[in-house]
Amino acid sequence: IAAARPFLTPAANFFLWNPQNLPFCPFQAAPSPVNPPRMDFPSYHLPFTIPSIGMGLQAMCGIAHFQKDTLRIEYELKDAILGIVRSAPREVSLTVGQLLQVMMRRKLFGSKLEIQTRSLADLADIPGSEAGRLVLHVKRGDRSKAERMASTISLRISEHNLSLDI
Numbered sequence: 443i444a445a446a447r448p449f450l451t452p453a454a455n456f457f458l459w460n461p462q463n464l465p466f467c468p469f470q471a472a473p474s475p476v477n478p479p480r481m482d483f484p485s486y487h488l489p490f491t492i493p494s495i496g497m498g499l500q501a502m503c504g505i506a507h508f509q510k511d512t513l514r515i516e517y518e519l520k521d522a523i524l525g526i527v528r529s530a531p532r533e534v535s536l537t538v539g540q541l542l543q544v545m546m547r548r549k550l551f552g553s554k555l556e557i558q559t560r561s562l563a564d565l566a567d568i569p570g571s572e573a574g575r576l577v578l579h580v581k582r583g584d585r586s587k588a589e590r591m592a593s594t595i596s597l598r599i600s601e602h603n604l605s606l607d608i
Contacts, residue, residue, distance in 0.1 A: 485509040486591040490578035492570040497524055502570055508591055511538045538602045540564045546592040553580045558579050
């Protein structure tokens with residue numbers, strides 16, 4: 443190899459002729475079209491707020507967790523005027539099959555993560571939800587994390603919908 447290409451360094455020769463760099467290596471098993479390799483999705487933890495609930499007398503803050511195929515929303519309610527009175531933490535879990543759409547909307551000073559479910563009953567326990575839709579306000583510093591989370595959830599929703607069609 444070195445005689446055929448004297449201008450390449452040994453490191454360049456290794457890179458060009460390494461079987462791991464080839465798209466298909468004859469020494470490895472070919473990926474199966476029936477069971478394609480599945481990507482491991484990262485988990486996300488996104489803090490959020492809903493500033494005005496119940497005619498502006500309450501606010502909600504919490505964390506949205508996405509892990510594997512489950513979106514878990516932990517939240518607590520607090521008094522919007524003084525912020526002193528708080529409720530006990532509550533939790534709602536949604537599977538990818540219950541979600542219809544997750545979208546990220548960028549604003550000047552913050553962003554909004556919009557969650558749409560297939561049924562009204564899925565978000566009935568969360569104050570501030572309306573018609574199966576929940577809008578989470580995200581701080582500007584967490585915008586990129588929220589965009590990655592929305593993209594990952596949308597991908598999982600698409601994969602779930604495709605698996606139902608088969």
